[in-house]
Amino acid sequence: MSSVHHPVRRFGTVPARRRLALAVPVVLVSAALTVLTGCSSTTGTAAAQASSASPATVGTAAPGTHSPGAPEADRPAAPVEIAIPSIGITSSLMELGLNADETVEVPPAEKGMTAGWYTGGSVPGEAGAAVIIGHNDTRFGKAVFHDLKKIAKGADITVTDDRGESARFTVTGTESVSKNSFPTEKVYGPTEEHALRLITCDGDFDAQGHPVNNLIVYATLD
Template identity: 70%
Template sequence: MPHTHHRTRWARPLAAVAAIGCLGLAGCSAGPADPAGTTATVPDTRATPPPTGSTPPPASANSAEPARVTIASIGVDSALMRLGLNEDGTVQVPPAEKGMTAGWYTGAAVPGEPGPAVIIGHNDTRYGKAVFHDLAKVTKGADIAVRDAAGRTAHFTVTAKETVRKNAFPTDKVYGATDDRALRLITCSGRFDSEGHPVDNLIVYAVLR
């Protein structure tokens, strides 16, 4: 996908993220199974609400929805499902039974268009390792390829990654306005809380080449 230079800016007013109930994008299981392997855990589907009060950024006339994401350096090659919002306004995550499939949040930018595109994937589910299990191994400068439904591929370069507490999820930084053709990958990370939910999120930031 060509990187044309126009100044369309995705401006999304940001809603305040409450410290209680807005606990970051989960993208992972609720916790490990019991040692005997007899109890299936329930995926943690809590997520930080995205900015509200606006519509997705305008896509160009020749844009198509993303269909596949590939990160060759860590062995990721996944189809992309569409993710929207839950009834409570939080971002959906892929169902646990599709843990090896990542999802594109349709309320954000189309990958390769101006603004932040967001792809979410599980780290682990009750079924085992999931699509973004090794996302923490991705390094600065790594290539992320997103192919659209028309067969065109946009290549993104990893610029940074960070681990954040779910109760301090950087909503503005992830979803906020940018002139860049940006990509964010999100999964869970860190230790488990007393209810078996991972306490952190791992966010990978990338920009179009």
């Protein structure tokens, strides 16, 4: 599915064609805010970061984030695995960037059991908000974050990078929010914390079979 830009003064929604696990709003770094949200069983819906540090051109990595072309010694290590032992989740991590329409990629439906790290945010373990997105379910069935709703405050989350080093986080809270009022600034905005956010879909289904909420897990570095 290709998302439809929907300029609004406040956060709004873009309907999707079929049920899926994931829908996250978008805030673009531009003169005006453009908001996208919805569910789809293919790539094309997700969220972009509310700018932290200095504004960056949409489509480039924010300062301090992973740049695939950078020399090994000059770039931060990229996260490659997430583990949440208390709920039995372990997944490799794909990198999620921006689509041609400036929405953020989500893992494709056929890779529903793989979570993704949004490269426009912080690297997990560094200062700022690192965001990992995963499906609840897809047209193929249950997906990687299907049981994320079972996570409890105080649970451990470990993110391992491509150099074999691990960052351990502790869950500080969760919230299920309407996609119409997603707290974009709270999730993606600047923070001095070494923060981690996990996002999937949640809640009841609307008449079209789309989940009406997003589940957000907040965690900080130990």
